[in-house]
Amino acid sequence: MPVGTRATVKTLSPSELEDIGAQIILGNTYHLYLRPGHDLIKKAEGLHKFMSWNKPILTDSGGFQVMSLKGLRKITPEGVRFQSHIDGSYHMFTPEKVIEIQNAIGADIIMSFDECPPYPATKKYIAESLKTTLDWAKRGKEAHENLNQTLFGIVQGGIFEDLREESARKLMEIDFPGYSIGGLAVGESKQDLLKITKFLNNILPKNKPRYLMGVGTPKDILDNIGNGIDMFDCVMPTRNARKGTVFTSNGKLIIKSARYKEDFSPIDEECNCYTCKNFSRAYLRHLFSVDELLGMRLATIHSLHFYMELVKSARKAIFDKKFAEFKKAMEQKLQNETLGR
Amino acid sequence: MPVGTRATVKTLSPSELEDIGAQIILGNTYHLYLRPGHDLIKKAEGLHKFMSWNKPILTDSGGFQVMSLKGLRKITPEGVRFQSHIDGSYHMFTPEKVIEIQNAIGADIIMSFDECPPYPATKKYIAESLKTTLDWAKRGKEAHENLNQTLFGIVQGGIFEDLREESARKLMEIDFPGYSIGGLAVGESKQDLLKITKFLNNILPKNKPRYLMGVGTPKDILDNIGNGIDMFDCVMPTRNARKGTVFTSNGKLIIKSARYKEDFSPIDEECNCYTCKNFSRAYLRHLFSVDELLGMRLATIHSLHFYMELVKSARKAIFDKKFAEFKKAMEQKLQNETLGR
Numbered sequence: 001m002p003v004g005t006r007a008t009v010k011t012l013s014p015s016e017l018e019d020i021g022a023q024i025i026l027g028n029t030y031h032l033y034l035r036p037g038h039d040l041i042k043k044a045e046g047l048h049k050f051m052s053w054n055k056p057i058l059t060d061s062g063g064f065q066v067m068s069l070k071g072l073r074k075i076t077p078e079g080v081r082f083q084s085h086i087d088g089s090y091h092m093f094t095p096e097k098v099i100e101i102q103n104a105i106g107a108d109i110i111m112s113f114d115e116c117p118p119y120p121a122t123k124k125y126i127a128e129s130l131k132t133t134l135d136w137a138k139r140g141k142e143a144h145e146n147l148n149q150t151l152f153g154i155v156q157g158g159i160f161e162d163l164r165e166e167s168a169r170k171l172m173e174i175d176f177p178g179y180s181i182g183g184l185a186v187g188e189s190k191q192d193l194l195k196i197t198k199f200l201n202n203i204l205p206k207n208k209p210r211y212l213m214g215v216g217t218p219k220d221i222l223d224n225i226g227n228g229i230d231m232f233d234c235v236m237p238t239r240n241a242r243k244g245t246v247f248t249s250n251g252k253l254i255i256k257s258a259r260y261k262e263d264f265s266p267i268d269e270e271c272n273c274y275t276c277k278n279f280s281r282a283y284l285r286h287l288f289s290v291d292e293l294l295g296m297r298l299a300t301i302h303s304l305h306f307y308m309e310l311v312k313s314a315r316k317a318i319f320d321k322k323f324a325e326f327k328k329a330m331e332q333k334l335q336n337e338t339l340g341r
Numbered sequence: 342m343p344v345g346t347r348a349t350v351k352t353l354s355p356s357e358l359e360d361i362g363a364q365i366i367l368g369n370t371y372h373l374y375l376r377p378g379h380d381l382i383k384k385a386e387g388l389h390k391f392m393s394w395n396k397p398i399l400t401d402s403g404g405f406q407v408m409s410l411k412g413l414r415k416i417t418p419e420g421v422r423f424q425s426h427i428d429g430s431y432h433m434f435t436p437e438k439v440i441e442i443q444n445a446i447g448a449d450i451i452m453s454f455d456e457c458p459p460y461p462a463t464k465k466y467i468a469e470s471l472k473t474t475l476d477w478a479k480r481g482k483e484a485h486e487n488l489n490q491t492l493f494g495i496v497q498g499g500i501f502e503d504l505r506e507e508s509a510r511k512l513m514e515i516d517f518p519g520y521s522i523g524g525l526a527v528g529e530s531k532q533d534l535l536k537i538t539k540f541l542n543n544i545l546p547k548n549k550p551r552y553l554m555g556v557g558t559p560k561d562i563l564d565n566i567g568n569g570i571d572m573f574d575c576v577m578p579t580r581n582a583r584k585g586t587v588f589t590s591n592g593k594l595i596i597k598s599a600r601y602k603e604d605f606s607p608i609d610e611e612c613n614c615y616t617c618k619n620f621s622r623a624y625l626r627h628l629f630s631v632d633e634l635l636g637m638r639l640a641t642i643h644s645l646h647f648y649m650e651l652v653k654s655a656r657k658a659i660f661d662k663k664f665a666e667f668k669k670a671m672e673q674k675l676q677n678e679t680l681g682r
Contacts, residue, residue: 008628008635014619036602036627044605044623052619261377264385278355278393282385286377287349293634294349 001026001058001233002304006035007051010238011297012304014053019274020301021308024056026233029101029111030065033091034084038104046106058233059102060213061111061154062093063182067118075115077132095139103146111180112140114154119187126158134170141174152211154182159192161199168203178209181229185214194223201228218247218310218334222327225314237307241299244288247306249333253281255299260285273305274298342367342399342574343645347376348392351579352638353645355394360615361642362649365397367574370442370452371406374432375425379445387447399574400443401554402452402495403434404523408459416456418473436480444487452521453481455495460528467499475511482515493552495523500533502540509544519550522570526555535564542569559588559651559675563668566655578648582640585629588647590674594622596640601626614646615639 002009002017005028009017017025027047032038044050047057066073066080073082079094095113102110114133117126137153144151153171157163171179181200184193197212204210211231212224221232237247244256248268255267266276267284275284275298287295310330317326343350343358346369350358358366368388373379385391388398407414407421414423420435436454443451455474458467478494485492494512498504512520522541525534538553545551552572553565562573578588585597589609596608607617608625616625616639628636651671658667 006627006631006633007624008633011634011638013615013635013638015615035631036623040603040623040627043603044621050621050624052624262381262384274354274356280385280391282377282381283348283391283393286347286381290347290376292347292349293352293637294354296634297352297354297638 001231002307003028003233003235003238004051004053004057005031005235007032007041007047009300009304010242011293011300014051016274016297016301017053017304018055020305021312022055022304024058024108025053027057027059027105027107028062028065029059029098029105030062030093032059032105033062033101034086038101041106042104048106056108057106058109058211058231059105059107059111060233061113061182062098062101063111063114063116063154064186064214066093067116070118075132077135079113079136080115095136096143099140099143099151103149107149109150109152109178110144112137112144112151112153112176114156114182116183116186117156117158119158119183121158123158123160123163126156126160126163130156130163130167134167137171137174137176141176150177152176152178152180154180154213155200155204156183157196158183159188159196161196164196164200165203168200172205176208178211179204180211180213182213184212185216190220190223193220194227197224197227197229204228218307219331221307221310222314222330225311225318226323226327232311237303238300241303242296244295244299246299246303249306251334255281255284255295256288257285267299267302268306271302271306271309273302275302275305342572343648344369344574344576344579345392345394345398346372346576348373348382348388350641350645351583352634352641355392357615357638357642358394358645359396361646362653363396363645365399365449366394368398368400368446368448369403369406370400370439370446371403371434373400373446374403374442375427379442382447383445389447397449398447399450399552399572400446400448400452401574402454402523403439403442404452404455404457404495405527405555407434408457411459416473418476420454420477421456436477437484440481440484440492444490448490450491450493450519451485453478453485453492453494453517455497455523457524457527458497458499460499460524462499464499464501464504467497467501467504471497471504471508475508475515478512478515478517482517491518493517493519493521493550495521495554496541496545497524498537499524500529500537502537505537505541506544509541513546517549519552520545521552521554523554525553526557531561531564534561535568538565538568538570545569559648560672562648562651563655563671566652566659567664567668573652578644579641582644583637585636585640587640587644590647592675596622596625596636597629598626608640608643609647612643612647612650614643616643616646 004025098113113136115129117129153176155167157167209230212229249270260281263281317323345366439454454477456470458470494517496508498508550571553570590611601622604622658664
């Protein structure tokens with residue numbers, strides 16, 4: 001899912017997202033709540049109409065964002081009281097409030113409110129936090145009345161298998177139509193992340209979607225598809241593109257580099273996105289070197305298209321029962337990838 | 342002509358320009374010479390291919406830009422020696438060099454090098470300057486060998502009718518396939534500008550295009566079409582759009598204004614551009630208030646589309662022999678327009 005934090009996938013129009021092959025995008029509940037506000041989005045008849053995007057939208061819980069507001073938030077059993085990062089104003093997120101906000105936004109898939117513990121945290125802290133998140137999941141499900149929206153529960157538990165299992169099993173007792181895996185990609189090692197998704201693969205129900213929140217590089221995505229993950233979101237392709245780093249079938253490429261000054265080949269010979277079909281590395285390098293916004297747009301189009309093709313190919317390989325071979329072949333090609341998460 | 346200073350019409354892709362109905366765009370010789378450099382553009386097989394724009398391109402002479410480099414340039418009969426506004430490096434534009442640069446860029450319509458006097462300037466200064474420009478026009482024509490490029494001469498002469506007449510008649514003796522009117526829209530009053538274009542309307546040949554450089558507002562364009570002008574370029578629609586001010590059939594509209602916070606109507610009810618067909622004023626206001634680049638894009642699309650429709654309607658009215666009525670009706674609608682040039 002391309003990330004459309006503030007009712008726009010940065011630099012792109014909805015028609016470009018469709019051309020790229022995006023099937024669903026993500027909106028951030030915390031950011032949309034602050035600006036333009038969920039009441040305004042409700043008056044606009046929902047986020048789809050407001051931003052002119054006719055395909056599905058998923059909104060996150062806001063849990064990760066309020067966790068990030070260190071020193072500006074206080075967690076109680078009732079919910080999280082926090083200050084806006086924009087103007088310092090006070091706000092309160094409760095499980096019920098977060099459902100209400102997402103209901104006003106009108107996303108197709110919504111999340112129950114969770115406490116997303118930071119990394120590192122003690123096992124004791126995570127165990128306590130887990131109880132809160134489970135209580136909030138129950139309260140969220142009770143508050144959830146709009147049957148046009150699908151409510152996912154969020155599995156927490158840090159890097160501890162027993163806590164992850166407890167979280168997953170108790171959420172499964174509440175019974176959600178899909179499960180998110182939160183609290184990863186927050187600083188732990190890739191090995192720990194993969195250990196947890198592999199572990200949960202044998203616990204979460206096979207007939208319901210699993211969504212790994214906030215991951216990742218092309219290799220991370222392949223690894224986690226291998227661990228049974230169905231859905232991902234990450235700002236990586238878009239944020240890196242705006243800084244001039246794009247993903248290709250041969251690893252990453254820093255388009256601003258002087259080495260591309262007279263390189264009239266496309267970013268990726270194998271790619272048929274709008275950018276690669278029409279523009280050269282030299283042109284993109286020029287746009288970035290003179291700070292022309294079209295550079296960010298064209299790089300974003302390419303990198304999102306690359307991600308969409310990657311998961312499309314993975315999907316096909318799964319149907320063809322060739323995922324392991326596909327993954328191995330792709331990983332060899334992607335070996336130049338050196339970006340962190 | 343939308344202005345594509347540095348090989349891109351700011352924020353837009355070539356496919357959007359086509360959708361808007363642009364038939365020709367302008368590139369700035371001075372800026373392209375500095376970055377990415379005309380040699381690089383030549384290696385890219387010309388500006389059309391470099392920026393992926395398959396319709397006509399016009400490049401200006403660089404005369405206006407080097408005039409603007411006050412204190413950084415020296416004018417001699419040979420040409421203009423100047424320092425780059427980017428890194429202070431020294432460069433020399435001569436009539437021959439400017440043809441060579443435009444030849445490398447590969448525009449369809451190119452300009453002979455001119456001295457563009459500042460405003461205000463004494464009649465004596467303008468008269469002297471005119472001799473230089475005429476000499477440069479001759480040298481430019483002699484240097485011009487590529488028959489795929491159409492070379493225009495530039496009429497100068499400030500706000501003095503006798504000097505404008507002298508400039509026009511001597512250029513007509515040299516014989517160009519089209520004539521540009523330069524040295525206006527540099528600070529003189531609108532009355533003076535219109536006095537000069539009206540005056541030149543009776544002097545310049547009726548069977549050749551006239552291009553008024555750097556003009557202007559919708560009203561300026563209508564007024565000058567009335568004075569026989571065929572071609573215009575101006576950064577006004579694009580620059581204003583990026584700052585959140587758009588042109589509509591009812592005058593200008595400052596989209597960032599709080600009054601549009603809950604206004605779910607399009608920028609312009611009468612418009613069928615991509616922006617007006619898909620997005621509300623409230624959405625655009627949101628994008629501008631959170632500094633999302635899509636806001637600049639959508640505003641630019643609308644304003645350029647408005648300009649394209651304006652000149653298209655003017656063209657039709659001329660063919661229908663109803664231009665005077667059309668102009669009057671449009672001007673009444675545009676009466677809210679209060680932007681300066």
